[in-house]
Amino acid sequence: MGKRIFILLAIFMVLGSGINMFAVGAKEEPVDYPEEMDAWLQEAMLGPYEGEQDWDEIERLANEEGELVIYSSSSRVEKVAAVFEEKYPGIKVMSHDLGSVGTVEKTISEQDANLFNSDLITTGGSGLVIHELLNNYRLVNFVPSMFVDQIPEEYREPLLNRIVEGYVLMYNREFYGDTPPISNIWQLTEEKWRGKVVLKDPMASLTNKMGLWTMVQHAKEFEKAYKELTGKKIELHEGVPDAGYEFVYRLLHNDLIILSSGSKVAKASGAKGQTNPPIAITGYTYIRYNASKGYVNALVTPLTPFENIITPVYTAIARQAAHPNAAKLFTAFLLGDISITMDTKFAEPYNEGESARLLQGLGPYYEPGSKSPRDTVPVAKGGEKWFDLDSWVVDPDFMWDEGLKVQDFWVQEVGN
Amino acid sequence: MVSEMEKSGTKLITLKLSLTKLRYRTYYIMAMVFLVVFAFLVIAPLIQIIITSFTFGRNDLRMVRGARVGAFTFYHYSRVFIGRLAHxxxxxxxxNSLIVGAGVTTLSMIIGSLLAWVLIRTDIPYKKFLNSVIVIPYMMPSWVMALAWLLIFKNTRTGGSSGMFTAVFGIVPPDWVSYGLFPVIVCLGFHYYAYSFLLVSGALATIDSELEEAGSLSGLNRISVLKKITFPLVLPALGSSFVLTFSRSMGTFGTPALLGLPVRFFTIPTQIYASINARNKGDAFVLALVLVVLAAGAIYINSRIIGKRKSFVTMGGKGFRSRLNKLGKMKIPVLILVAIFLLIIIVLPVVLLTWNTFMRLPDDYSLSNLTTHFWIGDSDYELASGQEGIFKNEGIWGGVINSLKLGVLAAVLNAFMGLLIGYAIVRSRGTRMSKALEAVSFAPYVFPSIAMGAIYLSMFAHPFGPIPALYGTFYLILLIVIVKNMPFSSRTGISAILQIDKSLEEVAQTEGIRWFTRFRKIIFPLSRSGFFSGMILTFITSMRELSLIILLVTPSTRLLTSIIFAYNDQDMVQHANGVTLVLMIIIVSANFIVRRFFRAGSVLGIKES
Incomplete structure (x- = not known):
C-alpha cells in the first residue's frame, strides 16, 4: 500500500513539476556566471570577455552563422528584420513577436529546460527584464563600441535601451484651445473630470504599467503638487499608504475609463468634432495619429509634478545564443547608422530612400514621442517638445520591488 | 534437439494463441492507448493546475519573503478567497459571472424553446428555410454579436462619436445600454439560444402528439397542455440546455472582454486572463478551478435531478404520429415575429458589419464616406496604420490558411478519433476501462477554455515527456483544439457505434476478417452520417474558437479569430468586421457543402451532458 502511494506521489510530482523542476530561485546579487555560460561568453566574446570589438570580424562571423532568432514584444521588429536582410542577405532573420510577458516567459521556460533557441531579445518591461532575466544570467548586455560615447550611461547600463518612449497626458486641442485645461495632475481627480480621463489598461500593457507605477513611486512629488493646487496637505483614504497611491485611488474613484488599446485612448481624447472630450494618459508616440488619422491631440504642458515619464525598450543577447555575432550585428543595426548627427534631416516617409538607409533598424520606430538613446539622433517631426519636458525615468528596481504591491492595489481598487 | 524444437513449437503456438486473443480484443488495446494518451493530455494538465494553485510561483517570491518556488502554500487561495483583494x-x-450565466441561460432557453415549439409543433410555413437559418448564430463566434452591438449602441464613453443608434435617433444610449452586464447577457443570449433550440426541437420531434390530444380531450386548454404534458416531456432536453448554456456562458471570454472593460465589468474568465498576463498563474488557476467545479457541479445536478426522469420520455408507445398545432389566424403574425427576430439577430449584424467595412471613417454614415479601401486597398498610412485591404493582406490570408488548416485537420482527426474512442468504449462496455475512458474523454468539457490555454502554454513551452516544445507552433493549437473538442467527438462516436449491432461485426470476425478491414467495410460506412456531422461540428467550433487559443497564438500561427480580436483592440474596426465576415462566409459555406455533398446529418451533434 505504502509503495503504491509513493509511486502515485512520484507520478504526481513528475507530472506536476513540469516547469518548476529545474527552476532557479530569483537571485538578487550577480555572482559568477554558470560554467557553460562562461565558456559561451568566452567563445562569443561577450560580457567579461568582450575586449576590443572588431566589426569586420563580427560581420564575417555573423555571415558564417547565417541565422538570427529574435524574441520581441513588438510586431515592427519584422520590418526591421526585412531591411536587415536586405543589407545582410547572408543572414536569415526569424523574429517572433510574443508580447512583453510572452517574451519573458518563453525565455525563462526554454532556458530552464536547457533550450537556448533565441539569440536576441528586445522588449520593454523594466523590472522583469532587469531582475528576472539579466540578473539571472538569462541575458547579456552588449553595447556596440562605436556608440558608447553617444549613449548616456543610464541608457546602456545595466542594459542597452534601443529606444526610449514617453508617457504623457494629452488633451483635445480643437476643443480646449492652445492652453491645456489642466496644469496640475491632481485636477484630474476633481468632479469636473469625472468619467473624463482615459487610459489603456495597465494590466494589459507593460508600458502603461511602468508609467502609472512610476507615478506611485514619486509620492513625495505628488504630495507637493497637491499642496500647490489646493494649499492644503493631502488627506489619505483609509488603508492608502501615500500620496502616490492616493492619486491612483482618486483617479479610479473618479470614474476613470479604462480601454483595451492605445489607439482607442488616442481616439477618445483626440478625435475631431467632440463636445466633451476626455484627457488621455498615454504613450507619447500616439501623437503620430494627429498626422495619420487627423486627431487633434496635444501634450498637457506645463504640468505639475511631471510632464513625461521615460520608459525603456531594451535589447540584449540571449544566454548561450547560437548566433551571437548576428545578434551583435543586429544590435548595431537597431541603433541606426553611425553617421547620423543632430543636424541630419530625415524626410518622410522614413521607411524609404536616404532616410531609411541612415535610420536602419531605427526606421520603423522613428516617430514622434520616442527617442533614440543616442544623443546624436534628432527626434522625429512632431516630437520636438521631448527635450523641453520635465521627465521622470522608470526605475527597474521600484518596478521589481514594489510593482506587485501597486498591482494588487490597482486590482483591488479597479474592482471596487 | 527434438524436445527443443517441440519447445519452440509450443512457444510459437502460445504466441499465436495470445495474438489471436489480442486481435479479438483490439478494442481493449485501443481503449488502453487512448486512456494513456488522455491521461497525458487531460489529467496531467488538471493536476498541474491544482499543483500550481497550491505552490509558490516565481513571481510570488517578490511578495512573500523567504518563499521558495514550488513550495506548498495556501497563499493563492487566501488571496483569492479571503484577502484584501478577494472582493x-x-x-x-x-x-457577475453567475448573473451572466443565469441571465443568458434564461434568455436563450426562452428564445430557443419558443422557436423550437413553433418550428416543430406548429404549421408555420417555410419551415425548412427557417430551420437552417435559426442555427446560423451557432456557427459564428459568440462575440460577433458584441461587435455588432458596439456598432449600434456605442456611446461617447469610449471616445470618438457614438454608434448608429445615435446617428438615427439622436439619442446617446446610457452606459448600461452600451457596456457591461446588460449587453453581455443580450449578446450571449442571442448566440446560445441555438443550443436550447437544437436540443428542445430534438425532444419535441419525438413526442407523440396523441399525448397532447388526450390532454385537450380531457378538457385542458392549450396553455395547460403545454404546461402539464409538453413541458415535462421536454424537461430532460431543457436540463441539458441548461447545463450547456450555463457552463459555456460562465466560461466565455470574448464578449465580456469586448463589452465589459469600459465600465469595469469583470467576470471570472476576464480575471483569469488578466491574472495570467500579470504572471499571477497561481491566482489564475484558483479562479479556473472555480469554473471547473461549477461546470462539473452543473453536470452532476443535471444527471441527478433530470437524468433520472429520462425514461419517462419514451412512454409514447408505438403508434407514433405527430400532429401539428394549427396556428390559424396567428400564422402570419407568428411568421412575422420569427422573421423579425431573425432579421434582428442575423441579417442586421451582417448588414451592419458589411456596411462598416465600406466606411472610410467608422462613424460617418454619408454616401461620400464609402470606400473599398478596407477590402482591396493598398497600404496607406492615412488609414488603419497602413494595413493593406483584406484581400491584399498577407497576414489575413495567412490567418485564413491557418484557420482552414486547423478546422479541417481537427475535424478529420477528431471525427476519426471520436469514432475509434466510441468503438473502444462501446465494445468494452461493462469494464472499468470503458468507464474510465468515457469519463476521461469527457473531462475537457469542464475545463474553462482560457485556463486550458494557459496550462498548455506553460506545459508545452518546453519539452514535456516525449513531446517536444510546441509553444509557437501550429501543432500546439491543433492539439488543444482536438482535446477540447473530444467530449463532443467521443459522444458522437459512441452514439454512432451504439447504432451498429455487434452481430454484424461478429459475423465478419468469424470469417476471419481482420479488424482494419472490418472497420473500413462495416463500421465506418454505417456510421458515416454521424461521422460527417461530427466533422462539421468540430470544424465550426474550431474555426470560431478564441478563448482557447488566445494565449497560444504567435504571429506565424495567427488564426482568423485572433486577428479579429487584435484588429478590434487596435481600433481598426473595419478590418475587424471585414475579417469577421470572411470567417462567417467560410463557416457557413463549409457547413452547406458538407451537408449537401456528404449527406451528413444536421449540426445536431450536441446531445450530450
Missing part, C-alpha cells in the same frame, strides 16, 4: 479579484466577478 475585487473573486467575489464581484464571480457574482
Amino acid at each position: 475585487a479579484l473573486f467575489y464581484k466577478p464571480f457574482i
Whole structure:
C-alpha cells in the first residue's frame, strides 16, 4: 500500500513539476556566471570577455552563422528584420513577436529546460527584464563600441535601451484651445473630470504599467503638487499608504475609463468634432495619429509634478545564443547608422530612400514621442517638445520591488 | 534437439494463441492507448493546475519573503478567497459571472424553446428555410454579436462619436445600454439560444402528439397542455440546455472582454486572463478551478435531478404520429415575429458589419464616406496604420490558411478519433476501462477554455515527456483544439457505434476478417452520417474558437479569430468586421457543402451532458 502511494506521489510530482523542476530561485546579487555560460561568453566574446570589438570580424562571423532568432514584444521588429536582410542577405532573420510577458516567459521556460533557441531579445518591461532575466544570467548586455560615447550611461547600463518612449497626458486641442485645461495632475481627480480621463489598461500593457507605477513611486512629488493646487496637505483614504497611491485611488474613484488599446485612448481624447472630450494618459508616440488619422491631440504642458515619464525598450543577447555575432550585428543595426548627427534631416516617409538607409533598424520606430538613446539622433517631426519636458525615468528596481504591491492595489481598487 | 524444437513449437503456438486473443480484443488495446494518451493530455494538465494553485510561483517570491518556488502554500487561495483583494479579484466577478450565466441561460432557453415549439409543433410555413437559418448564430463566434452591438449602441464613453443608434435617433444610449452586464447577457443570449433550440426541437420531434390530444380531450386548454404534458416531456432536453448554456456562458471570454472593460465589468474568465498576463498563474488557476467545479457541479445536478426522469420520455408507445398545432389566424403574425427576430439577430449584424467595412471613417454614415479601401486597398498610412485591404493582406490570408488548416485537420482527426474512442468504449462496455475512458474523454468539457490555454502554454513551452516544445507552433493549437473538442467527438462516436449491432461485426470476425478491414467495410460506412456531422461540428467550433487559443497564438500561427480580436483592440474596426465576415462566409459555406455533398446529418451533434 505504502509503495503504491509513493509511486502515485512520484507520478504526481513528475507530472506536476513540469516547469518548476529545474527552476532557479530569483537571485538578487550577480555572482559568477554558470560554467557553460562562461565558456559561451568566452567563445562569443561577450560580457567579461568582450575586449576590443572588431566589426569586420563580427560581420564575417555573423555571415558564417547565417541565422538570427529574435524574441520581441513588438510586431515592427519584422520590418526591421526585412531591411536587415536586405543589407545582410547572408543572414536569415526569424523574429517572433510574443508580447512583453510572452517574451519573458518563453525565455525563462526554454532556458530552464536547457533550450537556448533565441539569440536576441528586445522588449520593454523594466523590472522583469532587469531582475528576472539579466540578473539571472538569462541575458547579456552588449553595447556596440562605436556608440558608447553617444549613449548616456543610464541608457546602456545595466542594459542597452534601443529606444526610449514617453508617457504623457494629452488633451483635445480643437476643443480646449492652445492652453491645456489642466496644469496640475491632481485636477484630474476633481468632479469636473469625472468619467473624463482615459487610459489603456495597465494590466494589459507593460508600458502603461511602468508609467502609472512610476507615478506611485514619486509620492513625495505628488504630495507637493497637491499642496500647490489646493494649499492644503493631502488627506489619505483609509488603508492608502501615500500620496502616490492616493492619486491612483482618486483617479479610479473618479470614474476613470479604462480601454483595451492605445489607439482607442488616442481616439477618445483626440478625435475631431467632440463636445466633451476626455484627457488621455498615454504613450507619447500616439501623437503620430494627429498626422495619420487627423486627431487633434496635444501634450498637457506645463504640468505639475511631471510632464513625461521615460520608459525603456531594451535589447540584449540571449544566454548561450547560437548566433551571437548576428545578434551583435543586429544590435548595431537597431541603433541606426553611425553617421547620423543632430543636424541630419530625415524626410518622410522614413521607411524609404536616404532616410531609411541612415535610420536602419531605427526606421520603423522613428516617430514622434520616442527617442533614440543616442544623443546624436534628432527626434522625429512632431516630437520636438521631448527635450523641453520635465521627465521622470522608470526605475527597474521600484518596478521589481514594489510593482506587485501597486498591482494588487490597482486590482483591488479597479474592482471596487 | 527434438524436445527443443517441440519447445519452440509450443512457444510459437502460445504466441499465436495470445495474438489471436489480442486481435479479438483490439478494442481493449485501443481503449488502453487512448486512456494513456488522455491521461497525458487531460489529467496531467488538471493536476498541474491544482499543483500550481497550491505552490509558490516565481513571481510570488517578490511578495512573500523567504518563499521558495514550488513550495506548498495556501497563499493563492487566501488571496483569492479571503484577502484584501478577494472582493475585487473573486467575489464581484464571480457574482457577475453567475448573473451572466443565469441571465443568458434564461434568455436563450426562452428564445430557443419558443422557436423550437413553433418550428416543430406548429404549421408555420417555410419551415425548412427557417430551420437552417435559426442555427446560423451557432456557427459564428459568440462575440460577433458584441461587435455588432458596439456598432449600434456605442456611446461617447469610449471616445470618438457614438454608434448608429445615435446617428438615427439622436439619442446617446446610457452606459448600461452600451457596456457591461446588460449587453453581455443580450449578446450571449442571442448566440446560445441555438443550443436550447437544437436540443428542445430534438425532444419535441419525438413526442407523440396523441399525448397532447388526450390532454385537450380531457378538457385542458392549450396553455395547460403545454404546461402539464409538453413541458415535462421536454424537461430532460431543457436540463441539458441548461447545463450547456450555463457552463459555456460562465466560461466565455470574448464578449465580456469586448463589452465589459469600459465600465469595469469583470467576470471570472476576464480575471483569469488578466491574472495570467500579470504572471499571477497561481491566482489564475484558483479562479479556473472555480469554473471547473461549477461546470462539473452543473453536470452532476443535471444527471441527478433530470437524468433520472429520462425514461419517462419514451412512454409514447408505438403508434407514433405527430400532429401539428394549427396556428390559424396567428400564422402570419407568428411568421412575422420569427422573421423579425431573425432579421434582428442575423441579417442586421451582417448588414451592419458589411456596411462598416465600406466606411472610410467608422462613424460617418454619408454616401461620400464609402470606400473599398478596407477590402482591396493598398497600404496607406492615412488609414488603419497602413494595413493593406483584406484581400491584399498577407497576414489575413495567412490567418485564413491557418484557420482552414486547423478546422479541417481537427475535424478529420477528431471525427476519426471520436469514432475509434466510441468503438473502444462501446465494445468494452461493462469494464472499468470503458468507464474510465468515457469519463476521461469527457473531462475537457469542464475545463474553462482560457485556463486550458494557459496550462498548455506553460506545459508545452518546453519539452514535456516525449513531446517536444510546441509553444509557437501550429501543432500546439491543433492539439488543444482536438482535446477540447473530444467530449463532443467521443459522444458522437459512441452514439454512432451504439447504432451498429455487434452481430454484424461478429459475423465478419468469424470469417476471419481482420479488424482494419472490418472497420473500413462495416463500421465506418454505417456510421458515416454521424461521422460527417461530427466533422462539421468540430470544424465550426474550431474555426470560431478564441478563448482557447488566445494565449497560444504567435504571429506565424495567427488564426482568423485572433486577428479579429487584435484588429478590434487596435481600433481598426473595419478590418475587424471585414475579417469577421470572411470567417462567417467560410463557416457557413463549409457547413452547406458538407451537408449537401456528404449527406451528413444536421449540426445536431450536441446531445450530450
